[in-house]
Amino acid sequence: MALPKAKEDALSARLAGLPALSGKGWISAARAEALARLQAMGLPAKRDEYWRYTDPASLNAVDPAAAKSFNPGDEAPPFDGLDRLKVVFVDGVFDPQASDDLGAEGIRIERLADAAAADIHWAQGLYGVLEAAGQSPVQRPLAALNTAFATDGLLIHVTGNATKPVALIYVHNSDNSDAILHHCVKLDPGASLTLLENGPAAARFSKVLEVDVADGASFHHIRLQGRDHERRAVTHLFARLGARSELRSFTLTANGRLTRNEAVVDLTGPDARAHLAGAAVGDGDFHHDDTVFITHGAEACESRQVFKKVLMNGATGVFQGKILVKSGAQKTDGYQISQSLLLDEDSQFLAKPELEIYADDVKCSHGSTSGAIDETALFYLQSRGVPRRTAQALLVLAFLAEAIQEIADEDIAEDIRERLERWLARHGSKAGA
Amino acid sequence: MLEIKNLHVKLEEEDKVILRGVDLKIGAGEVHAIMGPNGSGKSTLSYVLSGRDGYEVTAGSATLDGAELLEMEPEDRAAAGLFLAFQYPVEIPGVGNMTFLRTAVNAQKKSRGEPEVSAADFLKLVREKAKTLKIDAEMLKRPVNVGFSGGEKKRNEILQMAMLEPRMCILDETDSGLDVDAMKLVSDGVNALRSEGRSFLVITHYQRLLDHIKPDVVHIMAAGRIIKTGGPELALEVENNGYADILNEVG
Ligand SMILES: Nc1ncnc2c1ncn2[C@@H]1O[C@H](COP(=O)(O)OP(=O)(O)OP(=O)(O)O)[C@@H](O)[C@H]1O
Numbered sequence: 187m188a189l190p191k192a193k194e195d196a197l198s199a200r201l202a203g204l205p206a207l208s209g210k211g212w213i214s215a216a217r218a219e220a221l222a223r224l225q226a227m228g229l230p231a232k233r234d235e236y237w238r239y240t241d242p243a244s245l246n247a248v249d250p251a252a253a254k255s256f257n258p259g260d261e262a263p264p265f266d267g268l269d270r271l272k273v274v275f276v277d278g279v280f281d282p283q284a285s286d287d288l289g290a291e292g293i294r295i296e297r298l299a300d301a302a303a304a305d306i307h308w309a310q311g312l313y314g315v316l317e318a319a320g321q322s323p324v325q326r327p328l329a330a331l332n333t334a335f336a337t338d339g340l341l342i343h344v345t346g347n348a349t350k351p352v353a354l355i356y357v358h359n360s361d362n363s364d365a366i367l368h369h370c371v372k373l374d375p376g377a378s379l380t381l382l383e384n385g386p387a388a389a390r391f392s393k394v395l396e397v398d399v400a401d402g403a404s405f406h407h408i409r410l411q412g413r414d415h416e417r418r419a420v421t422h423l424f425a426r427l428g429a430r431s432e433l434r435s436f437t438l439t440a441n442g443r444l445t446r447n448e449a450v451v452d453l454t455g456p457d458a459r460a461h462l463a464g465a466a467v468g469d470g471d472f473h474h475d476d477t478v479f480i481t482h483g484a485e486a487c488e489s490r491q492v493f494k495k496v497l498m499n500g501a502t503g504v505f506q507g508k509i510l511v512k513s514g515a516q517k518t519d520g521y522q523i524s525q526s527l528l529l530d531e532d533s534q535f536l537a538k539p540e541l542e543i544y545a546d547d548v549k550c551s552h553g554s555t556s557g558a559i560d561e562t563a564l565f566y567l568q569s570r571g572v573p574r575r576t577a578q579a580l581l582v583l584a585f586l587a588e589a590i591q592e593i594a595d596e597d598i599a600e601d602i603r604e605r606l607e608r609w610l611a612r613h614g615s616k617a618g619a
Numbered sequence: 620m621l622e623i624k625n626l627h628v629k630l631e632e633e634d635k636v637i638l639r640g641v642d643l644k645i646g647a648g649e650v651h652a653i654m655g656p657n658g659s660g661k662s663t664l665s666y667v668l669s670g671r672d673g674y675e676v677t678a679g680s681a682t683l684d685g686a687e688l689l690e691m692e693p694e695d696r697a698a699a700g701l702f703l704a705f706q707y708p709v710e711i712p713g714v715g716n717m718t719f720l721r722t723a724v725n726a727q728k729k730s731r732g733e734p735e736v737s738a739a740d741f742l743k744l745v746r747e748k749a750k751t752l753k754i755d756a757e758m759l760k761r762p763v764n765v766g767f768s769g770g771e772k773k774r775n776e777i778l779q780m781a782m783l784e785p786r787m788c789i790l791d792e793t794d795s796g797l798d799v800d801a802m803k804l805v806s807d808g809v810n811a812l813r814s815e816g817r818s819f820l821v822i823t824h825y826q827r828l829l830d831h832i833k834p835d836v837v838h839i840m841a842a843g844r845i846i847k848t849g850g851p852e853l854a855l856e857v858e859n860n861g862y863a864d865i866l867n868e869v870g
């Protein structure tokens with residue numbers, strides 16, 4: 187089916203701004219197929235069903251809008267004290283000097299840029315494969331664009347229990363950087379890995395993470411998206427879960443002009459478990475969108491979505507979350523909650539929770555709420571001498587607690603709580619305070 | 620200590636006048652009680668003194684040791700030494716009782732320029748005070764007042780008071796919802812805090828509490844005014860005859 191003229195034009199303009207695909211190695215076929223998918227879909231537009239609440243214009247634009255990097259002062263970078271395998275990208279370019287040697291017990295890591303030229307590679311079965319599968323029933327053209335044009339990324343093969351986490355650090359330096367990274371993680375049966383990601387990466391950042399979690403394997407993912415105010419990001423997590431496997435993913439977003447985080451999770455084997463959580467705090471020119479699609483395709487799987495947003499001074503939060511339970515997926519346990527705390531009337535939360543169930547023996551619940559801070563509780567705290575800002579921070583942290591609790595590592599959770607506390611001490615609604 | 624002069628208060632959002640000229644003076648170390656029919660404005664007085672939103676002071680003043688309270692933020696009033704034990708203590712899901720107490724104590728210390736107490740010292744102190752009020756350690760770990768029984772909430776108020784060591788304590792119906800033993804416990808807690816430098820304003824409907832916490836002065840409030848002031852015998856009179864006689868007497 188031909189694209190409408192407007193979509194056709196937008197896509198041609200965008201493609202003209204990207205380098206032509208070079209044809210070498212196993213990856214060239216994957217890229218060509220992704221480009222064909224993109225050409226069939228066109229770029230996202232405001233009228234598309236899953237882009238009604240988020241304007242994709244700045245993600246589609248040929249050039250990224252400029253964004254300055256945030257100076258965190260003397261605050262220690264996240265995950266600093268952890269024993270980890272560090273991989274650094276600066277404006278989307280791998281920095282070997284700042285990175286550790288790639289590889290550790292139980293993990294093999296290659297750069298996409300190095301591995302792509304080979305004739306055959308294990309990542310052939312993963313790169314662009316989960317992304318392609320995730321294009322239906324909801325189209326995700328920016329993910330296909332990423333697969334076609336990613337300049338680098340990591341291919342991580344986990345064969346056993348990774349002894350330390352892999353930490354990806356995304357440094358943003360240049361005001362006009364436009365980064366496209368694509369990572370694949372393959373966990374063998376019973377293997378486990380914690381992947382940490384931190385940083386804004388670029389003025390505009392596109393990232394796809396494809397994760398294949400084999401039977402009995404476990405993948406923990408914790409991400410902090412940096413604190414740059416003007417940066418824009420579109421990210422996709424595609425995960426396929428085998429029997430008895432586990433996925434846990436938590437994202438903290440503070441600041442950022444535009445963030446679209448999509449997660450597409452397929453529970454393909456029985457007794458698998460997927461927990462997706464996010465805490466987002468925004469002040470002013472902040473638009474944050476979580477778009478999640480979880481498919482229960484096997485029996486007795488559990489999925490949890492816990493997304494919380496704190497919005498002030500005109501910030502916008504979006505949640506689009508779907509649980510699809512296929513006909514064979516009896517004993518499904520699906521839970522979804524999306525909530526926002528609006529600190530003033532200028533801020534808004536738009537939510538579209540969806541359930542589609544074709545099995546009869548399932549337990550699924552979903553809820554979405556939007557509320558203001560509890561003034562009575564605030565006064566009670568103040569009457570005990572707690573300053574208004576601190577009192578508000580306590581109540582906000584209490585609101586975010588359910589999302590933060592999804593982080594399995596208690597030290598990391600505590601660090602994130604402290605970061606939020608500091609952020610909250612610096613930000614407050616200008617209305618009525 | 621506390622001096623309230625000609626205090627007039629109306630609701631901010633409505634044209635409803637609640638306090639119509641309250642005058643009250645409490646000296647250092649004194650215990651005053653306020654009694655009065657439902658809806659006469661007792662809780663409103665305590666809220667206005669501690670700075671709750673929603674009320675408009677149309678006339679009058681309230682000073683704590685000469686400092687005008689009504690212009691301060693609620694947290695500054697607390698730091699100045701004012702404490703209100705709420706008639707209806709507030710539940711705060713997600714905020715641990717211990718975190719709450721420590722944040723409050725340290726915030727007050729900070730605003731007075733005193734050093735914060737260490738986590739270990741704090742823990743020891745809370746445990747000690749909680750024990751005398753028969754508040755068990757489990758309750759300290761729970762979110763503030765969430766799932767507490769009525770009596771437990773009231774005891775928690777007194778625990779906060781004991782930790783914060785305010786100079787001017789207002790107790791709004793702290794006795795309601797308490798069983799006989801808990802009333803004794805809470806009264807003992809209050810009496811233990813009585814000192815020359817600390818004053819109390821006890822709002823209650825029942826003489827029984829005043830058997831335990833002996834007041835120096837008893838006031839009767841009706842329709843937003845203090846209509847009669849006397850000694851402890853006034854509370855007995857109310858207990859025996861209700862308010863009708865007093866109301867008639869003042870017209
Ligand atoms: N925020 C409010 N909105 C509406 N009415 C209010 C508000 N606050 C107080 N009032 C009204 O003001 C009057 C005084 O209330 P207040 O709670 O001060 O009485 P009280 O003397 O403490 O009564 P009680 O003995 O029942 O506790 C009541 O008629 C009450 O309904």
Ligand SMILES: [Mg+2]
Binds near residue numbers: 661662663706791792
């Ligand atoms: Mg009352």
